[in-house]
Amino acid sequence: MNPxxxxxxxxxxxxxxxxxxxxxxxxxxxxxxxxxxxxxxxEPILDGSLDxxxxxxxxxxxxxxxxxxxxxxxxxxxxxxVVVRALHLARHPEPLLVIAAPxxxxxxxxxxxxRLLGSWSLLLGIxxxxxxxxxxxQPWRGAVDAGVVVGLSWGAVATLVLxxxxxxxxxxEVDPDLPKPG
Numbered sequence: 001m002n003p004x005x006x007x008x009x010x011x012x013x014x015x016x017x018x019x020x021x022x023x024x025x026x027x028x029x030x031x032x033x034x035x036x037x038x039x040x041x042x043e044p045i046l047d048g049s050l051d052x053x054x055x056x057x058x059x060x061x062x063x064x065x066x067x068x069x070x071x072x073x074x075x076x077x078x079x080x081x082v083v084v085r086a087l088h089l090a091r092h093p094e095p096l097l098v099i100a101a102p103x104x105x106x107x108x109x110x111x112x113x114x115r116l117l118g119s120w121s122l123l124l125g126i127x128x129x130x131x132x133x134x135x136x137x138q139p140w141r142g143a144v145d146a147g148v149v150v151g152l153s154w155g156a157v158a159t160l161v162l163x164x165x166x167x168x169x170x171x172x173e174v175d176p177d178l179p180k181p182g
């Protein structure tokens with residue numbers, strides 16, 4: 001599928017509603033995670049438990065996850081595909097996919113086999129990392145959570161910026177990884 005045809009800007013109220021539901025659902029998940037993690041990320045700063053080593057780990061986590069999660073993961077990969085898939089679904093709505101539009105936008109349903117395997121593997125890996133990080137003591141958990149908050153925030157902003165650009169006529173040029181018809 002040609003990404004430029006998948007990414008045409010919405011032109012009707014129903015297309016806008018589908019795009020907003022798709023991307024709004026994804027953003028709601030990101031914002032919920034940010035709000036949940038932010039108090040834990042700030043805890044070592046607020047309680048004064050950051051010594052020099054923990055402070056360096058805190059800054060390294062923020063820098064490392066801003067780059068790997070925010071820039072490389074979200075801005076370069078996840079967010080462009082979310083926007084293109086949301087725009088495609090708006091243009092080619094199918095009732096069940098519209099109901100599950102955020103899952104569709106995240107390529108957790110109705111994608112190529114390879115994309116489905118990648119998306120579900122990534123999701124399961126993230127769940128595993130959440131379990132491991134939850135076992136860390138402060139200030140180390142706060143350091144990781146601070147990096148994750150920055151990465152998720154970067155991802156939310158990148159998704160919004162790419163959506164705005166797409167609606168102005170410059171959609172991301174990525175393959176939406178949709179299954180072949182038939």
